[in-house]
Amino acid sequence: MDFYRIETVEQAQDLVKILPEVVAIDTEYVKGDPRTTQLLSIIIADDKRAWTFPPSLLHVLTPAIRARRLVFLQDYNHCDTIVLYKGGCDIRDQNCFNLIDMHHLLDENAEHDLGSRVLLEFKDAYKKVFWGKYKNFEDADPEEALEYQCKDAIYTYRLGIKDYEELYRDKKLSELYAHVRKLSRALLDTELAGVCVDVELMKHTKQEMSGKIAGYLPKLREEFDEYCKIWEMEKWCEKIKDLKSIKGKLNAKRPEFSFTSDKQISWLLYDALKLPVIEKTKKGNPSTDFDTLKTLSEDYPEIATIVEYKEVKSIYSTFVEGMLERVDNGRIYPHFNVSGTATGRISHTDPNMGNLPKEGIIRNFFLPSPGMVIIGADYAQLEVVVELNLTEDPGLKRIVLGGESKHDLFKADLDKAGFNLPRSQVKNVNFALQYGAGAKKIAKMVGCDETTSNQIIDVFYTTFNGVKQLKNDVNVTLAREGMVTNLAGRIRRFEATENKYEVYRQQRQAYNFLIQGVAGEACNRAYYRFAAWCKENRCGRALFSVHDEIVAEVPPNKVEEATQALISIMEASTEDFSFKYPLKAAPYGPLNFWTKT
Numbered sequence: 001m002d003f004y005r006i007e008t009v010e011q012a013q014d015l016v017k018i019l020p021e022v023v024a025i026d027t028e029y030v031k032g033d034p035r036t037t038q039l040l041s042i043i044i045a046d047d048k049r050a051w052t053f054p055p056s057l058l059h060v061l062t063p064a065i066r067a068r069r070l071v072f073l074q075d076y077n078h079c080d081t082i083v084l085y086k087g088g089c090d091i092r093d094q095n096c097f098n099l100i101d102m103h104h105l106l107d108e109n110a111e112h113d114l115g116s117r118v119l120l121e122f123k124d125a126y127k128k129v130f131w132g133k134y135k136n137f138e139d140a141d142p143e144e145a146l147e148y149q150c151k152d153a154i155y156t157y158r159l160g161i162k163d164y165e166e167l168y169r170d171k172k173l174s175e176l177y178a179h180v181r182k183l184s185r186a187l188l189d190t191e192l193a194g195v196c197v198d199v200e201l202m203k204h205t206k207q208e209m210s211g212k213i214a215g216y217l218p219k220l221r222e223e224f225d226e227y228c229k230i231w232e233m234e235k236w237c238e239k240i241k242d243l244k245s246i247k248g249k250l251n252a253k254r255p256e257f258s259f260t261s262d263k264q265i266s267w268l269l270y271d272a273l274k275l276p277v278i279e280k281t282k283k284g285n286p287s288t289d290f291d292t293l294k295t296l297s298e299d300y301p302e303i304a305t306i307v308e309y310k311e312v313k314s315i316y317s318t319f320v321e322g323m324l325e326r327v328d329n330g331r332i333y334p335h336f337n338v339s340g341t342a343t344g345r346i347s348h349t350d351p352n353m354g355n356l357p358k359e360g361i362i363r364n365f366f367l368p369s370p371g372m373v374i375i376g377a378d379y380a381q382l383e384v385v386v387e388l389n390l391t392e393d394p395g396l397k398r399i400v401l402g403g404e405s406k407h408d409l410f411k412a413d414l415d416k417a418g419f420n421l422p423r424s425q426v427k428n429v430n431f432a433l434q435y436g437a438g439a440k441k442i443a444k445m446v447g448c449d450e451t452t453s454n455q456i457i458d459v460f461y462t463t464f465n466g467v468k469q470l471k472n473d474v475n476v477t478l479a480r481e482g483m484v485t486n487l488a489g490r491i492r493r494f495e496a497t498e499n500k501y502e503v504y505r506q507q508r509q510a511y512n513f514l515i516q517g518v519a520g521e522a523c524n525r526a527y528y529r530f531a532a533w534c535k536e537n538r539c540g541r542a543l544f545s546v547h548d549e550i551v552a553e554v555p556p557n558k559v560e561e562a563t564q565a566l567i568s569i570m571e572a573s574t575e576d577f578s579f580k581y582p583l584k585a586a587p588y589g590p591l592n593f594w595t596k597t
Contacts, residue, residue: 001048001049001050001150001151001154002048002049002050003049003050003052003146003147003150004049004050004051004052005051005052005053005146006051006052006053006057007053007054007057008057009057009060011053012053012057012060012061013060015044015051015053015061015064016060016061016063016064019044019064019068020046020068021068021069021070022046022068022069022070022071022072022157022161023044023045023046023065023068023070023071023072023157024044024045024046024071024072024073024153024154024156024157024160025042025043025044025045025065025071025072025073025080025084025091025153025156026042026043026045026073026074026080026149026152026153026156027039027040027041027042027043027079027080027083027084028040028041028043028137028145028149029083030136030137030138031136033333034077034078034079034080034082034083034086035082035086035192035333036328037083039055039058039083039084039086039087040054040055040137040138041053041054041055041149042054042055042058042061042084042087042089043149043150043152043153044061044065044153045150045153045154045156045157046154046157047154047157047158047161048154049154050149050150050151050153050154052146052149052150055087058084058087058088058089059088061089062088062089065089065091065094066089066090066091066094068094068095069095070095070097070160070164071091071094071095071096071097072096072097072099072156072157072159072160072161072164073096073097073098073099073156074098074099074100074114074152074156075096075098075099075100076100077191077335077337077349078184078188078191078335081096081188082188082191082192085192092185092188093185097160097163097164097181098181098184099112099114099156099159099160099163100112100339101177101180101181101184101338101339102160102163102164102167102177103117103159103163104339105167105173105176105177105180105339105490106163106166106167106173107493108342108490108491108492108493109342109493112339114127114152114155114156114159115127115128117155117159118151118155118159121158121159122155122158124151124155126147126148126151127148130144130148137149172489173489175489176488176489176490179521179524179525179528180338180339182528182532183338183346183524183525183527183528184336184338185528186527186528186531186532186542187336187338187346187527187528187544189531189541189542190334190336190541190542190543190544191333191334191335191336192333193541194328194331194332194333194334195331195332195333195334195366195367195543195544196330196331196366196367196368196369196370197323197327197330197331197332197365197366197367198364198365198366198367198593199324199327199330201361201364201365202320202323202324202327202365203324205320205361205362205365206316206320206321206324209312209315209316209320210316212312213309213312213313213316216259216305216308216309216312217259219305220259220305220306220309221257221259223305224268227257227268227272227273228257228268230272231255231257231264231267231268231272232254232255232256232257235255236254236255239255259306259309262288265288265306266285266286266288269286269288269293269296269303269306270286273300273302273303275296275300275303276296278292278295278296279291279292279295288310289310290307290310290311290314293306293307293310294307294311298428298432298445299441299444299445314355315357315360315362318351318352318355319351319356319357319362319365320362322350322351323351323365326350326351332350332351333350334348334349334350334351334353334544335348335349335350336348336544337349338524341520342492342513343490343492343512343513343516343517343520344488344490344517344520344521344524345516345517345520345524346520346524346545348544348546353544353546354546354547356546356547358547363593363594363595364593364594364595365593365594366543366551366593366594367592367593367594368553368591368592368593369553371555372540372553372554372555372556373553373554373555373556373559373589373590373591373592374543374551374552374553374589374590374591374592374593374594375551375552375553375554375559375562375563375566375587375588375589375590375591376549376550376551376552376566376587376588376589376594377549377550377563377566377567377570377585377586377587377588378547378548378549378585378586378588379519379522379523379548379549379570379583379584379585380583380584380585380586381399381400381584382519382522382523382548382583383515383516383519383548384396384399384400384406385400385579385581385582385583385584386515386518386519386522386579387467387515388400388581389577389579389580389581390470390487390514390515391464391466391467391469391470392466393464393465393466393467394465394466395409395463395464395465395466395467396464396466396467397581400581401581406430407423407426407427407430408423409463410426410429410430410459410460410463411423411426413459413462413463414426414456414459417455417459419452419455419456419459421446425445425446428445429442429445429446429456429460430460432445433457433460436504436505436507436508436511438504439453439454439457440453442456442457470511470514471507471511474507474510474511474514475507475510477510478494478506478507478510482494482495482496484510484513484514486513486514486517486518486521487514487518487521487577488517488518488521488576488577490513490517490521492509492510492513492517494506494509494510518577519548521576522573522576522577522583523545523548523549523550523570523573524545525573525576526545526550526569526570526572526573527542527544527545527550529569529572530542530550530552530565530566530569530570533565533569534552534554534562537561537565539554539555539558539561539562539565540552540553540554540555540558540562541553550566550570551594552566554590556590559589559590563587563589566585566587567585567587570583570585571583571584571585
């Protein structure tokens with residue numbers, strides 16, 4: 001490898017003359033928000049050479065960068081693109097290819113970060129060595145910094161070429177990546193422009209919710225007082241035992257159980273209450289996140305108050321306190337990751353819009369820009385329609401075409417079979433069976449023996465026999481090939497296992513992938529197409545998509561035109577998958593703040 005410093009205009013002009021048609025570009029900048037951070041250097045590389053130059057020379061090289069036939073980027077959250085854009089080099093509409101997005105389509109389960117891939121492919125641990133020595137790039141020895149940043153760019157080029165060639169050998173994958181690129185580009189506009197928020201409402205909500213959170217603590221203490229006292233006594237004995245002096249023992253403060261501590265909640269749930277561990281953290285510890293506890297509470301209602309507390313606290317920290325911290329001149333600037341999930345749905349950070357509550361005041365934080373109003377549209381029963389198209393299930397057909405409720409349909413058949421369960425219980429059983437629950441879980445939910453729960457399951461699959469057939473087909477494919485492919489062309493791979501519980505989990509995920517992956521893809525394609533329509537017609541802009549919904553801001557005098565275009569584009573996703581039963585979308589707006597009511 002050869003590393004070069006470009007320090008003068010003349011050297012930059014000479015580089016332009018020899019610059020390859022295919023390059024990789026990387027940037028180094030002070031840690032922080034890419035919109036506001038300080039750009040330190042830019043690196044251009046091919047297979048063996050890398051040139052690094054300061055921001056002061058970027059204007060000289062920008063025309064050449066924009067004219068390259070292919071540009072590879074390792075672009076986490078669009079950071080490099082945004083930093084370059086803010087530095088005067090706009091490559092948003094150039095022929096750029098993102099390693100993370102390409103590699104995610106090639107192997108959705110792999111590590112996509114550059115350090116992991118380089119270590120695996122080239123056995124070079126340079127990143128670990130560098131960051132083990134330096135906390136900040138700007139603190140590094142100049143020669144070590146030169147080697148580090150140039151290697152970043154060269155390896156980006158090598159892996160970019162490898163992924164590009166592999167991706168474009170497969171027509172379906174290359175076509176899918178074209179959709180991913182367009183989606184990523186459309187979302188980048190929102191990352192740069194941001195979204196208006198009601199700061200005063202956020203502050204008021206923060207005050208209200210902090211009081212509500214505090215109100216949970218005495219209630220939790222009362223419900224679990226016996227266990228709290230056990231924990232406190234154990235910790236007190238440990239503390240006294242460790243203190244060597246009598247004076248230290250006398251002045252020691254007694255430990256107090258805290259429901260704000262995930263570690264202590266973990267002890268309460270898994271050590272004291274002996275609840276089963278259904279999910280673990282990356283470090284291998286039992287999970288205490290909201291989704292895990294909510295699932296547990298279905299079988300263990302005694303932890304319902306903890307779940308309520310965790311939900312309110314999660315909403316508060318993410319969408320109230322977290323968003324307030326990120327407000328910049330009345331706007332927030334969210335990040336969108338088009339390769340953040342195995343199903344292909346968009347993941348969101350700053351804030352995590354994917355966990356945004358569908359109801360309540362949080363949606364009202366989001367405002368249109370001055371002179372604009374919010375419009376939006378929601379797909380009607382998106383996953384049910386996708387499932388119907390895959391299964392031709394008569395029960396699903398009655399729901400989609402006849403307007404019947406899935407829960408009422410199942411309850412009616414249960415009633416005919418002699419199982420007179422309340423609708424609320426039928427609803428819970430319905431959801432549980434959709435996500436692969438077995439006889440034991442259903443028996444516990446209903447309060448019956450397993451023979452009866454198996455009969456209930458039989459009724460479900462009689463009502464939805466097309467679903468049963470597709471699930472059986474998926475299980476056979478998964479056992480034979482270890483992977484499934486959905487209608488969008490995405491692949492979901494699974495490791496071979498002899499563990500029957502892991503097999504059940506994989507079967508559930510594989511089936512859901514066929515439904516959720518296509519539903520997500522339909523929404524993604526509609527989003528970038530509507531964003532393009534807004535640009536072409538100079539009619540506001542698409543803001544974001546969340547759940548099965550697309551949100552936009554448009555001029556008041558363009559509401560009708562934009563809404564018709566949005567609905568037409570969303571429903572046109574039907575054609576992408578040659579669906580027999582078309583997708584439908586319901587509009588809302590115009591609104592002065594984001595709400596559907």
